[in-house]
Amino acid sequence: xxxxxxFLVLLILGYVFGQWAERRHFxxxxxxxxxxxxxxxxxxxxLPSYDTAPDVELVVGNVVISIDYFKRIAAGLNNxxxxxxxxxxxxxERARREAILRMKLNAKERGASMIFNVxxxxxxIYKGNGQQVGSVEVYxxxxxxxxxx
Amino acid sequence: xxxxxxxxxxxxxxxxxxxMVQGNTVxxxxxxxxxxxxxxxxxxxxxxxxxxxxxxxxxxSVARMIEQAQAIGANAVINVxxxxxxxxxxxxxxxxxxxxxxxx
Numbered sequence: 001x002x003x004x005x006x007f008l009v010l011l012i013l014g015y016v017f018g019q020w021a022e023r024r025h026f027x028x029x030x031x032x033x034x035x036x037x038x039x040x041x042x043x044x045x046x047l048p049s050y051d052t053a054p055d056v057e058l059v060v061g062n063v064v065i066s067i068d069y070f071k072r073i074a075a076g077l078n079n080x081x082x083x084x085x086x087x088x089x090x091x092x093e094r095a096r097r098e099a100i101l102r103m104k105l106n107a108k109e110r111g112a113s114m115i116f117n118v119x120x121x122x123x124x125i126y127k128g129n130g131q132q133v134g135s136v137e138v139y140x141x142x143x144x145x146x147x148x149x
Numbered sequence: 150x151x152x153x154x155x156x157x158x159x160x161x162x163x164x165x166x167x168x169m170v171q172g173n174t175v176x177x178x179x180x181x182x183x184x185x186x187x188x189x190x191x192x193x194x195x196x197x198x199x200x201x202x203x204x205x206x207x208x209x210s211v212a213r214m215i216e217q218a219q220a221i222g223a224n225a226v227i228n229v230x231x232x233x234x235x236x237x238x239x240x241x242x243x244x245x246x247x248x249x250x251x252x253x
Contacts, residue, residue, distance in 0.1 A: 010191055018193040025194075045155050053160020058152045058229060060207070064200045068193030098195075117155050123233040125199065125241070135196055137203060139231060143153040 010069045018068025022090065029097050036104045041118045041142065055146040057110060060139070061102025064125065065095045067134040075134070092136055096120060099138040112144035150215050151225040151252070158225065158252055165251040167223050172213030173244040175236060176206040203243065207231065210245040223249035 067075070071087035078085045099120065107115050118140060125135040151158065189196055211229075218226050229247035236242055 014191055014193065017191075021192065021194045047155065047157075047159055050159060053158075056151065056153045056155070056158060058154060060204075062200060062204050062207070064196040064203065066189045066193055066196050069191045071193070072190075119154065119230075121231060121233060123235070123241070125235070134190070135199070137199070137233070139203075139207070139233070141154060141231060143155045145159075 011073060012070075014069030014071070014073075018070055021068070022094070025094055025098075029094065029101065032101050032105075033097070036101060036108065039104045039107055039113055039115065041100065041104070041115045043116075043118045045117045047116055047145065052148075055148050056143050057112070057146060058141060059103050059106040059110065059112070059115060059144040060141040061099045061104070061106055062137065062139040063095055063098040063102065064135055064137045065091060065098070067091050072134050088134075091134075092122065092138070095122075095136050095138040096140075099140040103140040103142060107142075107144040110144060110146055112146045114145045115142040116145065118142035150218065150223075152211065152215070152229055152247070153225075153227055154229045154247075156228050158227065161252045163227075163250045164253050167218075167221050167249040167251065169246060170214050170217040170221070170223070170226060170249045171244065171246040172210040172215070172217060173242060174206050174210045174213070175240055175242045176202060177240045203233075203241070206241070206243045207245065210243045214245045214247060218247075218249040221249060223251055225250050225252045 075085050075087050121139045123137045125137055185198055214226060226247040226249055229245060232244045234242050
């Protein structure tokens with residue numbers, strides 16, 4: 001009985017706080033995306049031609065985000081019936097957008113306005129003991145062009 | 150030392166290729182951070198401790214790569230790539246590799 005109660009409490013806590021945190025995070029992401037929209041990202045390697053050569057520097061951004069309890073249970077149910085696992089979709093989307101934003105911020109701090117050859121790498125983080133944690137790390141990196149004149 | 154993940158540097162010419170250089174580091178999770186992560190697993194959200202841990206580890210692997218490049222007389226590393234792999238539960242390997250070159 002105690003097990004069922006703690007399970008339900010965790011489920012409700014996860015749902016309430018998870019939804020709230022996710023909505024807040026998306027709002028925060030959108031806000032910063034508007035602020036950093038003048039920093040352009042490209043995933044091509046060829047640089048535009050310049051009269052005076054710009055400086056180049058590697059810029060990076062990373063983030064680790066964990067899923068909440070409710071969504072993890074929902075994803076577990078999805079695993080039985082198949083189909084889209086929408087709870088993980090939003091998790092990975094948040095992580096990617098956040099990582100790109102941090103990379104852009106890193107570029108902005110160095111006075112760059114363009115990032116070339118942007119690569120994204122995603123890694124899942126497990127806890128072991130068969131206990132799935134459901135955290136994802138996204139790492140974004142690219143070459144920032146810094147106009148030095 | 151210039152580090153980029155593109156193949157050519159604007160306004161500079163590559164005079165010599167010195168081959169591949171690499172740097173890696175294997176990091177384990179810290180128990181305090183792990184406890185916090187367990188907590189965050191209920192509520193969801195960013196695991197700041199892990200974000201920092203992985204970023205520090207990547208910086209270290211890049212530093213090792215740079216060390217190796219300097220040892221063979223390079224002044225830039227181009228076409229840098231990163232790779233992450235979890236080796237066992239609780240430890241991750243962060244790997245950085247690139248081509249060491251001499252530029253003018």
